[in-house]
Amino acid sequence: MARKAAATAGEKPKVRKGSKTTLSEANLADLGAERLAAILLDLSSDSHVKRVLRLELFAEASSEGLALEISKRLATIGKSSSRIHWRKRPAFARDLDLHRRMIERLAQDDATAALDLMLDLLDLASPTLDRLSQPDGPIGDVFLAARDAIGAIAEKAVPEPIALAERTAKILATDYHAQMGPLASALAPAMGPQGRAHLREVLETVLAMNAKRLRGADPMAAVYKDALRRLADASGDIDAFEATFAPELRRTPLVSAEIARRLLAAGRGEDALATLQAGAPGEARGRHPTSVEERAAWEEVMLEALEATGHHQEAQKRRWAEFERTLSIPLLRAYLKSLPDFDDVEAEDQAKAVVRRFPRFDTALAFFVSWPDFPAASRLILSRSGEINGADDVLITEAARRLEGCYPLAASLLLRGSIQHVLTYGVATRYADAARQLLEAESLAAMIADFGEYPDHASFVADLRAAHIRKQGFRAELEALGATF
Known part of the structure; x- marks a missing residue:
């Protein structure tokens, strides 16, 4: 009957993949409703299967019944306070996620109840x-999934703004694991201006009360401020966003960049520039030194601010100075793109000269490989082979692969550097890779007419054997590849 109804509704028949004994929706449908019902009833001795079947029956009967059944289960979970043993966590997470998914299903018919x-x-x-x-793990993941899904349900439900703000504040007030901050963003559209203003007032009041009562040592302050920032973003209130940071934090690179980014989006370029200058890496007053990532984020926004306020030449100077410091390819490309016609060719040559002199060999090599300029990469390797860092196996492998066709000697020197690092420091986890690299170097040797100042492959292997003959693990990996050491 079910198959006939589906056909009547114009549904396409299930496509069978594989044999008739393959577990697939089409093959199971062929068993028929009565046979499947008997099988499921037999399986219902398993508590999870039984709960799935009950929820499916309630969903089929009425949305009210399904909502009541879910509510009863959530209430039961809420009454329990005993520890969840690690053996029971997967089953608990599966049960919790089942109810989360059924709530999302309920939202199709009754978004308010959902x-x-x-x-x-x-x-x-x-x-x-x-x-x-x-808290990390599958159980925590269920709550994160619920947090991320609630926004769409709330917009469909069209709740009373103040009531939704109060419920949100209640959840944030017990967010001891700092996971619910994004809830403010998810529910902001459904709360509307009235609800957002109310939630902001509630959070600011609680913050002020706790600061007075606890003398600033409020463990929930970070949660409330995170929510306030998200509310400020949702309302487009940059000043409110900035106010959630203490004055000393506003003078750090990362925070000043976040504030300035919003100011730029609002067309307040001069304010953004002033904010960034106050939080410049060299002048920041943060407790910790500026990280590479923080400086890069600040620099990116600073360049946007300079361009937005008409300081193009200063922006170009900063791009070049930062390129000289980091060999950043995006910065160099942006610098060259902003130059007049034909000036970019000369500037690119100057940039490559900077790369050749750069103190860190691996950074210079990465530049030439990624730019790409393989002849320059080969010359760099041959002139600075003593600086090859065999620890960076990702860079070595990629560079050798891209150079081996036209520059086999340079590729071979990279492989040698990697092999020597592995054997010198006994990096057993890379013995298999080193064995393969030795065989690759052997095949490259046939393509090298002149090794110049470097020993040929046979001499390299002889020196390697003399120094590392006792590396049994490496020898075993070579033998597994059909070679000897």
Whole structure:
């Protein structure tokens, strides 16, 4: 009957893949409804299967019944406070995720009930994670999935703004594991201006009260401020976003870049420039030194701000100076693109001269390989072979692969550097790679007419054998490839 109804509705028949004994939807459908029902009833002795079947029956009967059944299960979970043993965690996560998915299914027919249930589920996050030895894992992932899915449900449900803001504040107030900050972003559209303003007022009030009561040592302050920043972004309120950071934090590269990025988007270029200058890496007053990533993020926004405020030449000077410091290919490409016609050719030559002199060999090699300029990469290797860093196996492998066709000597020197590093430091996890590289170097030797100042392959292997004859693991890997050491 079900198959006939489907055909009547114009549905395409299930496509069978493989033999009739392959587990597939089409093959199982061929068993017929009565046979499948008997099988499922027999399997229902398993508690999870039984719960799945019950929820499916409720979903088929009515959305009200399904909502009630989910609500009862969430209430049962909420009443428990015992530790969740590590053996039971997969089953618990599977059960929790089943109810999360059924809530999303319920949202198709009753978004209002689904929103209430999803909020109930999120209410369980902190107390449930408190029952674990570590919050990371499949159980925590269910709550993150619920957090990320609730926004679409809320927009469909069209809830009362103040009530939704109050529920959101309640969840954030118990977010001891700092996972619910994005909830403010997800629910911001559904809350609307009124709800967002109310939630902001609630969070700011709690922050102020806690600061007074706890004298600044508020463990939840980071959670509230994160939510306030997300609300400010949703409302396009840059000043409110900035106000969530302490004055000393605004003078750090990463925070000043985040504020300036928003100012630029709002057309406030001069304000963005002033903010960035106050948080410049050399003048930052943060507790920790500026990381490479933080400096790069700040520099990117600074260049945007300079261009937006008409300081093109200063932006070009910064691009060149930063390129000389980092050999950043995106910065160099942006610099060259902004030059007048024909000037870019001369500037590119100057840039490659900088690369050849760069103190870090591996950074210079990575530049030439990625630019790409393989002749220059080969010359760099031959002139600075003593600086080859065999520890960087990713760079060595990629560079050797790209050079081996036209520049076999340079590729061979890279492989030698990698092999020597592995054997000198006994990096057993790379013995198999080193064995393969030795055979690659042997095949490259036939393509090299003149080794110049470098020993030929036979001499290299002889020196290698003399120094590392006792490396049994390496020898075993070579023998597995049909070679000897």
